[in-house]
Amino acid sequence: MKKIAKKIVHKGMSGTKRVVSRSDRLKRVIKGAVLPYIGVSSATPAYTAWVQENYPDGIEVVKLHEADKALAYRPLISVLIPTYNTDLEFLDDCIRSVQAQVYDNWELCIVDDASPNEEVREAVKRYAKVDPRIKYKFLKENQHIANATNSAAKLASGEFLALFDHDDLLWPNALHEVVKALNNDKKIDFIYTDEDKITENRHEHLSPFFKPDANPDFLHSVNYVTHFSVIRKTLYEKIGGERPEYNGAQDWDLILRIFRATKNIHHIPKMLYSWRIHSESTAKSTDVKPYVVEAQKKAIEDDLLQKGRPDAIVAQDEKHPGYWKVTYPVQDDPLVSIVIPSKNQYKILKRCIDSIYEKTSYKNFEIVLVDTGSDDPKVLNWYKKLQQEHDNFVLLSWPEKPFSYAKSCNEGARVAKGDILIMLNNDTEVLNSDWLELLAGDAQREEIGAVGCLLFYPDGRRIQHAGVGVGLGGVAANSFQMMMLEQPMSQTQHLYINTKHNMTAVTAACLAIRRSVYEEVGGFDEEFRITYNDVDLCLRLHEKGYLNLYTPHVRLLHHESISLGTPDEVKRRDTTEMKEAVELFKQRWQKYIDHDPALNPNLSKDNAFYEPK
Known part of the structure; x- marks a missing residue:
């Protein structure tokens, strides 16, 4: 060396x-x-082994051909490739990956956007000469990628259009899986798949992204859909195709408009597309093409405008410039009621209450302290002091044995006067001053049910909660528990931890919800005395059509389970009541344990780290 x-x-x-x-x-x-x-993780032995296990080999391809023959509905798929000064080796790989498809009812529509390198056009002509399924058009002047893609769409005869970059690769089963999904549901208008990246060496796979099902808030944080995308041609034409004023984020803008135009969106949770990393690729970094940043912001802002939220603030994430942060300002200055069940534990509760009063910038709030039977004179005297010092401190005496978080929160919500409810554990600490307006701004959105946040253990480094994965550990568990923000991460982990997105469930250690929505679903189910009541609440919201939300932009410390009692009490709970709660949860929500739409089925449920199986 x-x-x-x-x-x-x-x-x-x-x-x-x-x-x-x-x-x-x-x-x-x-x-x-x-x-x-x-921002790209290097190839790891674990993912290399995963690819070897899951990439279709010769025997698997033969089996796929046999399965493919059974597909009754065989629409023509038009694969669109705009080219511009493409590396000839990459172009060869790209085209041959289409020719290698198990499903054979496709056509390839190539539009060269006036490449200075004449060899690109000569190569396209050579491919078309030997394969009649390849159509092409050469633009006389450079019109940039959106217009080039639209020109390719005009060449297309297919019922569906597949967007394909000129230097990337399709896995052999990509179109087969697309058509298989269409055979199962002919109403589908838009399909997307999982993806990874490859280097100049097409055999070197890295940075897999195992995606969730349709996730509108994720799509405002990052273009999580990207590749492989297949759209019904009539829908593409109806929404006007790609818009040249969004070049650099033209696909993101298109996908945002697709999400507005149809609910018939299908995610295939299979790795079917490899995005190539090289010096000129956006797979490498948006820094290579700075105009991309402005186009992305413009696309998100337009989507919010069309959805009636022009007031929403779109900004690059300060710590992660490749991600976007959409902030919804609080409307009409609502009263926010912070409901905190507690009993004794002066030191713990005081730390929580002090952090609220000292750090909260939003002023129109009340604290509803649901006291479940304190007998510590120090705590009782402190309550009196709080009532004297703060006219927004409400003390509700609610002695109960045994303690029930569900009942206490329901009683606190009954007494609370706010339009927004925050369910908060007494062993939490506020970290950022704008926590309340961020939670309230999202909770006010009519499509949102519950809002949860990023919680840390007391050291402020280890994650305690970044959303709940239903099915993790066999029932449900906090995502990324015990991971640290500064540790090396996969792309999937980094995206899920650091972006705002929809989750099927969030913890009630800090949960925001509109009072009207809380009452609509009947609050917490008191059959779940201590555990799973929050997940059950979120799933009932999900069943009603609400989106639950995780935001990493609100952060608290959580001294988890301190309020539950002594180790012996916790142990007894874990061995008796926990089993009963698990059985009840499974009876109600087995379908979400089997498939959480926010959790990719390729990820292991044996732990909370979102690692490939």
Whole structure:
């Protein structure tokens, strides 16, 4: 390596390229050093093994051909490829990956956007000469990617259009899986799949993204859909195709409009597309093409405008510039009621209450303290002091044995006067001053049910909650519990932890909900005395058509389960009542344990880390 380094120093840029190209070891070292800094994880042995297990080999392809023959409905799929100065080797890989498809009723529509390199057009003509399924058009002037894609769509004869970048790869079963889904449901208008990335070496797979089902708030944080996307041609034409004023984010803008135009959206939870990373690719970094950032913001703002929320504030995430943060301002200054069940535990409760009064910037709130039987004089005297100092501190005496979080919250909600309810554990601490307006702003949205946040253990580093995964651990569990924000992460982990998106459930350790919605579903089910009452509530909201939401932009510390009692009490609860709660939860919600729409089925349920099975 020292000898190679000396050669690089003395040979300049062109010499450096030759040196690097001749050393596979140096390539690996450079990739390992650079990829983490551009937001792409390097290839891991675990994912390499996963690809080897799941990529269709020769035998699997034969089986797929047999299954493919059984498909009764066989629509023509038009695969659209705009080209511009494409690397000829990448273009060859791209086209051959379409020709290698198990499903054969396809056509390839290639539009070259006036590439300066004439060899690109010559290559396209060679492919079309030997394969009649390939159509092409050469634009005389560069019209950029949106217009080039629209030109390809005009060439198309298919019932469905598939968007395909000129340097990427389809897995052999991609179109087969698409048509298989259409055979199961002919009403589908739009399909998307999971994806990973490849380097210049098409065999090097990395950075898998195992996606959720349709997730509107995720789509405002990042274009989580991207590839592989297949759209009904009549819908593409109805919404006006791709818009050139959004070049750089033209696909994101298109997908946002698709989500507005139809509910018939289907996610295929299979890895079917590989996005190539190279020096000119947006798969590498938006920094390569700065205009992309402005186009992305414009697309999100237009979607919010069309949805009647022009007041929503769209900004790049300060810590993660590739992600976007949409803030919904609180409307009409509603009273927010913070409901906190508690008994004794002066030190713990005081830390919670003090953090609310000291750090909360939103002023129109009340604290409804549901005291479930305190007998500590220090606590009782402190209550009197709080009532004297704060006219928005409401003390509700609600002694009960045994303690029931569900009953206490329901009673607190009954007494509370606010239009927005915040259910809060007494062992939490507020970290950011705008927590209340962020929670209330999202909770006010008519499509939203419950809103949850990012909770940390007391060290402020380890995650305690980033949404609830139904089915994790066999029932339900907090996502990413015990992970740390600064640790190395997969793309899937990083996206789920650091973006606002819809989750099927969130914890009630800190949960915001409109009073009207809470009452509509009957509040917490008191059959779940201590555990799973929050997940049950969220699933009932989901069944009613509401979207539940996780936001990483609200952060609290959570000294988890301190309020539940002594270790012996917790142990007894875990061995008796816990079993009963688990059985009841399974009876009600087995379908979500089997498939949580926010949790990709390729991810292991043995832990909370969203790792491939």
